Amino acid sequence: MTEAGADTVPAGTGGAPRSDLQAEIAGRILAMLAEQRPAPGSRLPEQRVAKELSVSRSPVRTAMQFLEAQGFLRSEKGRGFLVARLPEPGEAAQEIPESRLSVIHDRMLRDRALGHIGHEVTEAELAERYGVSRALLARVLARLTGEGLIERLRGHGWGFVEMLENDRAYEDSYEFRIVVECGALRARHFAVDRVRLETMRRQHEEIMARPESVTSEHWFQTNTAFHEMIAEFSGNRYFQQAIRHQNNLRRMREYAEFTGMARARIEQSCREHLAIMDALAGGDLAWAEALLRRHLTQAADYTSLEE
Numbered sequence: 607m608t609e610a611g612a613d614t615v616p617a618g619t620g621g622a623p624r625s626d627l628q629a630e631i632a633g634r635i636l637a638m639l640a641e642q643r644p645a646p647g648s649r650l651p652e653q654r655v656a657k658e659l660s661v662s663r664s665p666v667r668t669a670m671q672f673l674e675a676q677g678f679l680r681s682e683k684g685r686g687f688l689v690a691r692l693p694e695p696g697e698a699a700q701e702i703p704e705s706r707l708s709v710i711h712d713r714m715l716r717d718r719a720l721g722h723i724g725h726e727v728t729e730a731e732l733a734e735r736y737g738v739s740r741a742l743l744a745r746v747l748a749r750l751t752g753e754g755l756i757e758r759l760r761g762h763g764w765g766f767v768e769m770l771e772n773d774r775a776y777e778d779s780y781e782f783r784i785v786v787e788c789g790a791l792r793a794r795h796f797a798v799d800r801v802r803l804e805t806m807r808r809q810h811e812e813i814m815a816r817p818e819s820v821t822s823e824h825w826f827q828t829n830t831a832f833h834e835m836i837a838e839f840s841g842n843r844y845f846q847q848a849i850r851h852q853n854n855l856r857r858m859r860e861y862a863e864f865t866g867m868a869r870a871r872i873e874q875s876c877r878e879h880l881a882i883m884d885a886l887a888g889g890d891l892a893w894a895e896a897l898l899r900r901h902l903t904q905a906a907d908y909t910s911l912e913e
Contacts, residue, residue, distance in 0.1 A: 627661070627745070630707045632669040634659055636678065640693050641827045643805050650679065650687045660752050710736050710746050715755070718766050719858040726765050754854050769858045776859070779852055780906035784899055786848050787836060791895045795841030798886050806835055807883050810876045817869045817876075825872060826857065832879050836898070839886075875905075 635655060644650070656666045670687050673679045680690040713736065717723045723735070733743050747764060750756040759765045770776045790796070809828050813820055830853040837849040878901045885894035 627707070628665045628668045628672070630745075631659060631661060631665050632672050633708065635666075635669060635673060636693050637824070637827070639678065639689065640824060641831065643692060643809060644689050646689050646691055648689050649685060650689055652686060660748055706738075707742060707745055707749070710738055710742070711749055714746065714750070715858050719769065726759065726763050728763050730762075732764075753857075755857065766858070768855060770855050777906055779855060780902055783833075783849070783852055784902045784906075786845060786852075787833060787902065788895050788899050790837050790840035790842070790845040790849075791891050791898065793840035793842050793845065796839055796891070797841060798839055798889075800887070802835060802838075803883055803887060806832060807880065810879055810883075814873060814876050817872045820869075820872060829875065836882075875901075878904075 638655070638658065650670070652663050652666050652670065655670070656663045659666070670679055674681055674687065674690075677690055678693065679687045681687050714723070714732070723732075729740065729743060729747075732738075732747075733740060736743070738746075747756060751758070754767065756764050756766050770779055810832075813825070813828060834846065834849055834853065837845040840846070878897065882894050882897045882901065885891070885897055
């Protein structure tokens with residue numbers, strides 16, 4: 607290995623990931639590309655990816671070499687890995703075996719959302735329930751911790767974050783969001799970042815082109831990113847914190863309910879988001895607020911994965 611800041615790309619690579627961890631990382635890098643939409647040709651340093659995913663650089667390098675063989679990344683001597691192309695909505699790289707970590711991660715979220723496991727759990731209980739080793743469980747818990755969905759308690763226990771336990775809590779959440787998100791549009795320092803807005807528009811248009819291929823993770827990320835973007839435009843960190851907290855509360859329930867969401871509903875939500883973005887681009891904040899209020903009010907009446 608070269609000095610700490612360098613990106614090296616060994617030759618003779620490109621086969622399928624050799625371990626569950628490498629497969630998991632390859633999938634998460636693809637998800638990161640789909641969410642952040644970096645420009646083709648931009649650098650993707652191993653060290654930054656490893657830090658963002660909370661893993662070491664060695665499996666990150668192997669995963670990136672695999673994604674290079676798949677055409678998502680390319681490498682240049684002295685520059686490391688660069689983005690070659692972005693994944694289409696719902697697109698997965700070929701030959702990535704299903705990661706057991708992702709399977710257990712999603713099962714745990716659904717089980718918590720459905721009340722099959724309690725708010726507080728121990729590692730022994732989780733290892734027995736899911737039939738996994740302590741090493742794999744540790745990686746699942748690390749990912750959930752990074753997502754802000756679980757935290758270590760004093761002693762040996764873990765506690766899931768607060769979630770929307772029932773329909774009343776869900777309705778209250780939407781009532782709160784209507785006040786906060788619409789209020790963000792009236793913030794003194796509200797300013798539209800047009801580059802960010804155009805990137806978000808492209809993400810929605812890509813989903814509209816292939817709604818049947820959208821995964822729960824991809825939809826949740828795109829949907830929450832849209833609402834957090836509006837809060838960020840406010841220039842007020844308290845709006846941002848409030849919306850981010852609401853999104854975290856919704857995550858477990860919406861993971862569990864995604865399979866019941868009609869594809870027509872995804873398309874409708876995208877159209878509503880695009881209309882709001884059109885109003886923002888045109889500088890008509892009053893119309894954007896009216897559209898956003900209607901969007902959230904209608905979503906509150908929907909019983910499965912809203913928006």
